[in-house]
Structure formats: structure tokens, C-alpha cells
Amino acid sequence: MSAPAGPMTEHVQGMTIQRSRLQGRDGDLLTVNFGPQHPSTHGVLRLIVDLEGEVIRGLKPVIGYLHTGIEKQMEALRWQQAVVLTDRHDYLSPPINNLAYALAVEKLLGVEAPPRAQVLRVIMSELTRLSSHVVWLGTSSLELGAMSAFMYGFREREKVMDLNEEISGFRMHTSYIRPGGVFADATPRFLEMLDAFIREMPRNVDEYENLLTRNPIWIARTKDIGHLTPEDAIRLAASGPMLRGSGINWDLRKDRPYSGYEKYDWEVAVENGCDCYARYLVRIREMRESVKILRQALDSLPPGPVNIDDRKILPPPREELETSMEAVIHHFKLATEGYSLPPGDVYVAVESGRGENGCYIVSDGTHKPRRAKFRSASFVNIQALEQLALGSMVADLIAVIGTADAVLGDVDR
Amino acid sequence: MSQQIPPAAVLAEGMIAGDHWIQVQPEQIRATLSRLQAEGFTYFLFLTCVDHLATPLLQQPPQRFELVYQLRDLKQRREIRVRVFLPEERPEIASVQDIFAAANWDERETWDMFGIEFEGHPNLERILMPEDWIGHPLRRDFPVGGEPVDFSEDHETWQTAPPQA
Amino acid sequence: MGVEQLLEPLGENVLTTTVGKLVGWGRANSVWPAQFGLACCAIEMMAAAGPAYDLGRFGSEAMRASPRQSDLMIVAGRVSQKMAPVLRQIYDQMPEPKWVISMGACASTGGVFNNYAILQGVDKIVPVDVYVPGCPPRPEDLINGLMILQEKIKAQGIRSRV
Ligand code: SF4
Numbered sequence: 099m100s101a102p103a104g105p106m107t108e109h110v111q112g113m114t115i116q117r118s119r120l121q122g123r124d125g126d127l128l129t130v131n132f133g134p135q136h137p138s139t140h141g142v143l144r145l146i147v148d149l150e151g152e153v154i155r156g157l158k159p160v161i162g163y164l165h166t167g168i169e170k171q172m173e174a175l176r177w178q179q180a181v182v183l184t185d186r187h188d189y190l191s192p193p194i195n196n197l198a199y200a201l202a203v204e205k206l207l208g209v210e211a212p213p214r215a216q217v218l219r220v221i222m223s224e225l226t227r228l229s230s231h232v233v234w235l236g237t238s239s240l241e242l243g244a245m246s247a248f249m250y251g252f253r254e255r256e257k258v259m260d261l262n263e264e265i266s267g268f269r270m271h272t273s274y275i276r277p278g279g280v281f282a283d284a285t286p287r288f289l290e291m292l293d294a295f296i297r298e299m300p301r302n303v304d305e306y307e308n309l310l311t312r313n314p315i316w317i318a319r320t321k322d323i324g325h326l327t328p329e330d331a332i333r334l335a336a337s338g339p340m341l342r343g344s345g346i347n348w349d350l351r352k353d354r355p356y357s358g359y360e361k362y363d364w365e366v367a368v369e370n371g372c373d374c375y376a377r378y379l380v381r382i383r384e385m386r387e388s389v390k391i392l393r394q395a396l397d398s399l400p401p402g403p404v405n406i407d408d409r410k411i412l413p414p415p416r417e418e419l420e421t422s423m424e425a426v427i428h429h430f431k432l433a434t435e436g437y438s439l440p441p442g443d444v445y446v447a448v449e450s451g452r453g454e455n456g457c458y459i460v461s462d463g464t465h466k467p468r469r470a471k472f473r474s475a476s477f478v479n480i481q482a483l484e485q486l487a488l489g490s491m492v493a494d495l496i497a498v499i500g501t502a503d504a505v506l507g508d509v510d511r
Numbered sequence: 512m513s514q515q516i517p518p519a520a521v522l523a524e525g526m527i528a529g530d531h532w533i534q535v536q537p538e539q540i541r542a543t544l545s546r547l548q549a550e551g552f553t554y555f556l557f558l559t560c561v562d563h564l565a566t567p568l569l570q571q572p573p574q575r576f577e578l579v580y581q582l583r584d585l586k587q588r589r590e591i592r593v594r595v596f597l598p599e600e601r602p603e604i605a606s607v608q609d610i611f612a613a614a615n616w617d618e619r620e621t622w623d624m625f626g627i628e629f630e631g632h633p634n635l636e637r638i639l640m641p642e643d644w645i646g647h648p649l650r651r652d653f654p655v656g657g658e659p660v661d662f663s664e665d666h667e668t669w670q671t672a673p674p675q676a
Numbered sequence: 677m678g679v680e681q682l683l684e685p686l687g688e689n690v691l692t693t694t695v696g697k698l699v700g701w702g703r704a705n706s707v708w709p710a711q712f713g714l715a716c717c718a719i720e721m722m723a724a725a726g727p728a729y730d731l732g733r734f735g736s737e738a739m740r741a742s743p744r745q746s747d748l749m750i751v752a753g754r755v756s757q758k759m760a761p762v763l764r765q766i767y768d769q770m771p772e773p774k775w776v777i778s779m780g781a782c783a784s785t786g787g788v789f790n791n792y793a794i795l796q797g798v799d800k801i802v803p804v805d806v807y808v809p810g811c812p813p814r815p816e817d818l819i820n821g822l823m824i825l826q827e828k829i830k831a832q833g834i835r836s837r838v
Contacts, residue, residue: 134762135712136741142714142759162639163759164715167655167793169624170648174655174791182788189716205528233719236726252726259723270716270812332585335555335613346585353588441568443561444528445581445592458581460561462568469649473557473581481616507715510639510756640793641758648792656792 127155132495134163140237140499141506143480152491157484161477164510172470176436177203178277178411180467184457185271187472188508190230193222194450195472196275198457201356202446203277206439206461207411215279215404216358220395221292222265222274223357223448224388228299229258230451231381235306238500242319247309254302257295264288278412279405292396299389307382320374324486324498327372334482337475338453339384340502343377345370350449362394374501381451381503411437436465445473452476452503472511476504532592540595541605544580548610552582552591555611558618560625564651575599576627580607580614603628606635624649696833703747703773704735704826710746710770711739712763714753717780717812721752724815734822743769748825749802750818754782755795767802775829777821778804781811 133144142163148156168187172180184199185192197219204210211219236251259269265288266272266281274281284292310316326336331344341348349366351359367383369376405412413432414425439461447456453475460469479502486498520543523534535543561577574596583590597604606629608615618629619638626647629635637644646653713721725731725739740746743766755763767776778798781787784807786796798804805828808821 134759135743135766141718162637162641163756163762164754165639165756165758165793166715166754166789167648167791168789170653170655170793171789171791173651186716186788189719208528233722237722249727252723253728255723256726256728269814270720332553333612335611348585442527443579443592444530445556445590447556454556456556458557458559458579462563462566464567468563468566469559469561471557471559477616478613481613639758644757654792655790657786657790657794658796660790 126150129156134160140241140504143499143504143506143509145483145495147492147495149492152493154487154490154492154495157487157495159480159483161480161506161509164506166507166511168511169470169472172467174466176465177439177467178432178436180470181276182271182273184472185273186507187511188450188452188455188474188476188505189270190233190505191226191450191452191455192271193219193226193274194448194455195457196273197223197357198446198448198455198472199459199470200275200277201448202444202457202459203439205446206442206444206459207277209278209406209408209411211279211357212403212406213358213400214283214402217395217399218280218284218404219275219357220359220362221284221392221399222272222280224392224395225258225261225292227388227451228385229255231385232258232306234381234451234503235310238497238503239310239316241496241500242316244310244313244316247306250302250305250309254299261288261291261295264291276412278408279403283404284399289396289399292392296389296392296396300386303382303385303389310378311382317375319494320378320497320501321371322373322375323490323494324374324501325372326482326486330482330485334485335478336453336482337478338449338451338503339367339377339380340453340479340482342366342368343380343501344372350447350454354447356446356448359391361398362391364390364394374497377501377503384451438463438465443469447473450475452505452508453479472508474508474511476502476506476508477511480504480509530592531590532594534594534596537595537597537604540580540593541607541610543593544582544607545610547582547591547593551584551586552589554583554585555613556581556583556590558607558614558621560621560627560649562625562649562651572596576602576625578604578621578627597627601628602626603630605630606632608632623647626650694833696835697830700830700833704829706735707748707775707822707826707829708738708740708746709736709748709750709777710743710766711741712749712751712766714751714755714759715782717752717783720812720815721750721779721818724818729815729819731819731822734819734826736822743767744771746770747773748775748777750777750779751783751798751802751804752779754780754787754789755798755801756793757795760795760801763798764801773832775805775825776802777806777808777818777825779808779818779821780813781809784809787811 128149130147134142144160146158168183172183184195188195232251232254236248239247262272263269266274326344328344328346331341347366347368352366364387367380369379409428413429418425441461441463443460445458447454456473458471462468487495520535520539521533558580563572563575576597578595580593618632621627622635623637623639731737778784783798786794806821806825808817810817
């Protein structure tokens with residue numbers, strides 16, 4: 099080809115298009131930029147795609163548009179203050195992030211939350227998983243053109259938000275699960291609302307399935323799209339529905355149980371399709387399993403305190419402050435200085451709606467973290483995007499991104 | 512520890528809060544990780560760095576930067592943490608992204624945030640920060656930044672320079 | 677012949693107003709937001725457009741994917757240093773008249789993230805009309821912010837930005 103070397107840049111409709119002529123391949127490659135502000139990239143993800151006609155020949159995700167400096171900010175805060183930041187990285191599953199952090203701190207301190215708190219933690223985790231999955235269902239089906247699932251999904255999300263509000267006073271960033279226990283005990287109204295929610299949720303999942311599972315358009319757009327073999331899934335360390343959609347039976351709640359997950363009777367959702375449709379089915383089945391766990395947790399909620407009885411880690415109850423000098427001193431110490439963790443490092447992982455949500459903390463013996471790192475499922479799953487999309491049509495990219503279910507706040511932290 | 516890793520390569524080994532860890536020489540990292548992979552630790556969890564600048568610990572870490580690799584064995588449900596210490600000036604280590612593909616972005620992130628160089632990485636460039644950014648934000652001597660807040664306790668000092676020890 | 681006699685056959689089927697009021701009324705009730713979700717606040721923005729809150733009651737359900745078709749930018753979430761130039765470019769691409777709602781603590785002031793990575797307030801790069809506080813603001817808060825903006829647009833009429 100006698101075309102001039104180097105790409106030619108054109109500006110069309112606010113997009114920068116680079117036309118490049120690569121040698122050794124048939125035809126021209128068109129380099130198109132998607133994002134970071136694009137309606138179907140599921141957040142501020144930017145993709146640089148090389149297209150040959152409609153076929154993707156190269157894909158480069160560019161991330162960092164939501165880099166928030168959470169890990170650095172945590173180093174400047176005390177151990178108990180840092181909880182609020184954990185809410186905000188994977189913003190579709192705040193209580194699960196809290197849980198990872200709280201478990202890590204507790205593991206280093208060598209304490210364990212009381213039984214009632216553990217069950218409440220499970221309840222909040224499963225509620226969050228449900229709300230995360232319905233938001234996923236709504237947004238990714240919206241991106242693929244199915245508008246009604248969005249409406250149904252957000253209807254159920256509102257119910258979870260109401261439950262969050264009832265138990266913690268806030269809709270999204272609850273900071274409900276904290277080192278040493280939970281923020282407050284469940285109110286009787288919460289338990290009633292939860293009971294009603296559990297009763298009606300299976301029917302709602304049926305409704306989603308009626309909309310999508312046998313919908314020919316949905317099947318055409320997701321089946322055999324975005325193939326990820328089990329070997330590749332492990333090689334790329336994919337987790338959550340990405341891993342289970344490729345036929346690997348691995349769920350942290352079963353395989354490395356925490357917070358008493360081993361006590362509940364439920365099944366890991368595994369599908370062998372290795373494609374976007376399988377990942378969709380995994381999520382739908384997970385919703386049903388979550389409802390099962392919620393029912394068992396609600397029925398087995400033991401009485402007792404929801405916080406450990408350790409004045410060095412958690413402030414004394416309000417009533418004690420009026421009568422006991424010691425309580426005031428403890429409160430003052432905690433409010434001004436916080437507590438310190440023994441030196442060391444620890445890694446704890448929990449299963450979020452997106453996969454393995456891990457927290458690695460390093461303490462140098464002071465009252466602030468030396469280092470806190472989040473092993474985020476989205477960051478790792480997005481890394482697999484190139485593998486999933488190469489060779490497929492450009493329209494299928496949307497399905498692939500959608501079913502990878504990355505939360506960009508979690509990718510960039 | 513297993514018999515397959517030559518004992519000479521393992522400098523130290525221990526358990527902390529239930530987590531198993533070993534420490535190896537930086538030169539041994541590729542050999543160690545491939546052996547661990549052959550032993551069944553096929554799932555790469557994460558790789559990150561810890562900056563021990565001015566640590567208040569009594570037992571000082573041997574070097575400023577500590578690299579941490581966390582691996583998991585899906586079959587036997589065990590995990591292992593591999594530690595490597597790197598010096599302050601020109602911290603560099605061999606890339607392991609051809610052994611564990613999942614390490615690719617983690618290595619880029621560690622370069623971006625800590626300035627650790629990974630030899631043999633195909634495109635070691637900034638991943639989270641803008642390309643023209645100067646400095647490595649997660650190093651302890653990089654200030655937190657932002658705007659000073661009146662009446663805040665010690666955040667202000669952090670914003671210009673983190674406390675030394 | 678006075679105006680009254682002219683109007684008589686029309687009965688009560690006519691209103692008189694000024695052009696400015698008419699234009700302001702029209703603009704205020706069809707504010708089309710650009711779909712510009714950044715972080716957690718964007719989820720609440722979607723919830724506001726969802727079934728329970730239904731932003732469509734206020735004429736703003738048509739979230740446009742292209743800045744060229746919209747006249748309101750809801751900056752929903754934290755703006756990182758890497759995103760800031762992109763945001764400004766999108767703002768520049770929007771046709772006049774245009775308005776900006778800064779949704780959430782992060783967009784307004786940086787919120788809890790007082791650090792190197794986050795722009796400490798989106799008003800550093802684009803002019804903001806309404807600030808909606810909260811982390812994240814409830815969907816009702818966003819709707820309230822939109823209604824305040826509607827008042828502002830009505831008052832503005834056909835004048836350009838004051
Ligand atoms: S204000 Fe709060 S909810 Fe909104 S983007 Fe910032 S951290 Fe997220």
C-alpha cells in the first residue's frame with residue numbers, strides 16, 4: 099500500500115477518528131474511540147477499538163477516569179474513620195465493601211463479631227447482592243435495548259434502599275458494617291419489611307425471567323457472545339459470575355466461608371455456557387439463592403448484642419456516658435485518637451455481586467493504616483475484556499461489557 | 512513449605528493472623544512464582560507494594576519497598592503471600608505477567624502508584640493517573656493534596672507532606 | 677376599536693403574556709439532561725429517572741447521550757483530574773442556552789475525597805447553576821434541584837446568561 103505512514107486524524111461529530119493502515123492485514127483498520135462519556139460503556143470506561151469493517155481486531159481499555167485516591171486517603175484517616183471510604187469504591191455494593199474491611203481489621207485485632215451481628219451482616223450482604231444484580235440487570239439490558247427490565251429492576255432496588263434506610267438511616271452508603279460489629283440493631287419494622295420483601299422477591303425474579311430468559315432478541319444478543327474458557331478465566335483471575343459462568347464452581351461464601359455462611363443451605367450458581375448468556379443466568383440464579391439465604395438468616399436471627407464488648411475499639415453505649423467516668427474517658431480516647439492495630443498485614447476476601455472483593459491492610463502499629471489495598475473484582479474482570487471481545491462484532495462489545503458488570507469506581511478506586 | 516522450592520530461595524517464612532507468607536530474594540521471584548504455579552497456586556489474586564518509609568516499627572523492614580504477591584490454590588483452598596523487598600533507589604524487579612496474565616494491570620498500577628519498574632513488561636505505562644502526571648501518588652512522601660481544611664486535626668500537614676515517622 | 681372588542685368573540689380562550697415568559701416557560705419544562713453519570717451519584721440519578729421517582733413528570737426524562745442534544749449537564753459524581761478536561765470539552769459541545777447542576781458533595785466540593793486525584797469542586801471548570809448537597813443526594817433532592825433550576829430558567833426568559 100502506498101498510503102502515507104502514520105495515522106490520519108479526523109474529527110467527526112465530537113469523536114476523534116484515526117484511520118490507520120496496518121500492513122500484513124487485509125483492508126483498512128479504523129480506530130474508533132468509545133467513551134469515556136458514552137451511553138453504553140457502563141460508566142466512564144474508555145475503549146480504543148480497532149475495527150476491520152464491523153469486526154474488532156484490537157481493543158485497549160483506558161481506565162482511570164474515576165481514580166479517586168481512596169487508598170491514599172485511607173492512609174490519612176484513622177482505622178475507624180476509613181470505613182466511610184470503603185463504601186464509595188464499589189458503589190453498588192457498599193455493605194459488602196464494609197464487610198471486607200471490617201473482617202480484615204477484626205482478623206488483625208483477633209476479635210470476632212457477636213452472632214447477631216454476623217447474621218445481620220449476612221442479611222445486609224445478600225440484600226446488597228440483590229440490589230446490585232437488579233441494577234446490573236436494568237442497566238445492561240437497557241444498553242442492549244430492553245427498556246422494561248430497567249423499570250422492573252429499579253422498582254426492586256427502591257425496596258432494598260428503603261430497607262437500608264430503615265436499618266442504617268441512609269439509602270446507599272450505609273457504613274453499616276463496622277469493625278467490631280454493626281452500626282445499630284435491626285428495628286422491628288426492618289424485620290417486618292424484610293419478611294415482606296423475601297416473600298415477594300421470587301415472584302419478581304420470575305418477572306425478570308419472563309422478560310428476558312426466553313426472549314429471542316436477548317438470546318441472539320448474548321448467546322455465544324464473549325466466550326471465556328475456564329482455563330482463560332483462571333489465567334486472567336476472573337471472579338464472580340464471570341468465573342462461574344465459565345463452569346468453575348468457586349464461590350467464596352462456600353469455599354472460604356466468612357460471617358457464618360457455612361450455616362446456610364444454598365447452592366452455588368454455576369453455568370457451563372462460558373458466554374454472556376451464561377453470566378446472565380448465573381446472576382438470575384444467584385438472586386434466587388440470595389433470597390433463600392435471606393429467609394434462613396431472618397429465621398435464625400439470634401438474640402444478643404450486635405457489637406463486641408470492647409471499649410478500646412467501640413465507644414460505650416450512650417446511657418453509660420451519663421453515669422460512668424470511665425466510659426467518658428474511653429469515648430474521649432476513641433474520638434480523639436482511635437485505636438491502633440498490632441503490626442502486620444492481612445488479606446480478607448468476600449464475595450460481592452461482581453466477584454472477589456478483597457481487602458489487604460498493613461498496619462505499622464499506629465492508629466492509621468500504613469497501606470490499604472482493595473483487590474477489586476471489576477479491575478480484574480475488565481482486564482479480560484480484550485480476550486472476550488477480540489474477533490467479535492462491534493455491537494457485541496456492548497453485551498460483553500455489560501455482562502462483565504464492571505463498576506468503574508471499583509476499577510479505578 | 513513445599514519441598515519443591517529450594518530452601519535457599521526462601522529467606523523467611525511465617526504465619527500472620529492465619530495467613531501464610533514467604534519472603535524471597537528479588538532475583539528469585541520468577542522462579543518462585545512459576546514453582547508455586549506448578550504446585551497448584553494457579554489463581555493470581557493481587558500484587559501490590561507497601562512503602563515502609565519512616566516506619567515506626569521497632570523491627571525495621573530490610574528495605575523501603577515491599578512487594579506483595581498473593582496467590583491462591585483453588586483446588587486445595589489455600590493461599591500464599593510472597594514478599595520481596597526492594598531498595599529505595601531504582602526499585603526494579605522482573606515482570607511476571609507472562610507467568611500470570613492477571614498480573615499485567617497490577618504491575619502497571621504498581622508502576623503508576625509507586626514507581627516500581629517491572630523489567631520485561633510489554634507496556635509499562637500509567638494506568639490510573641493521566642499520562643503527563645508527575646510523581647507516584649501512593650508513595651509515603653507524596654502529599655495527599657487537595658485543599659486545606661480549617662480546623663481539621665492533622666490532615667493539613669498530610670496535604671503538604673506526610674508525617675515522618 | 678380597542679383590544680377588548682377584538683378579544684370578545686374569542687371569549688376566555690386567550691392568554692396574553694410576554695415573549696420572554698413564554699420562552700422561559702417552554703424551556704423550563706423541557707430541560708433535557710446530558711447523560712453524564714460519573715460515580716455513585718449517577719446511580720441515584722438513574723433512580724430519579726426510574727419508576728419510583730419519575731423525572732419525566734418534570735419534563736426531564738429524556739437523557740440524551742450526546743451533549744449536542746441537551747441543555748442541562750447533571751454532573752453526578754466525583755470529577756477526577758483525568759476526567760476534568762473531558763468534562764469541560766463536553767460542556768463546550770453543548771449548545772446555548774445551557775445549565776449545570778452539580779449533584780453531590782463530590783461534584784460540589786470534592787466531598788470526602790480531599791486529595792490529589794479529585795477536582796475540588798466542578799465549579800472550578802464549569803459555571804454551576806444549582807448545587808445539590810448530599811452523598812449521594814436522594815432522588816427527591818435532585819428533583820428539588822431541578823425545580824429550583826426551572827424557576828431560574830423561567831426568570832431568565834430570553835435573556836442570555838445573567
Ligand atoms: S458525593 Fe458521595 S455519592 Fe456522590 S459521587 Fe461523591 S462519594 Fe459518591
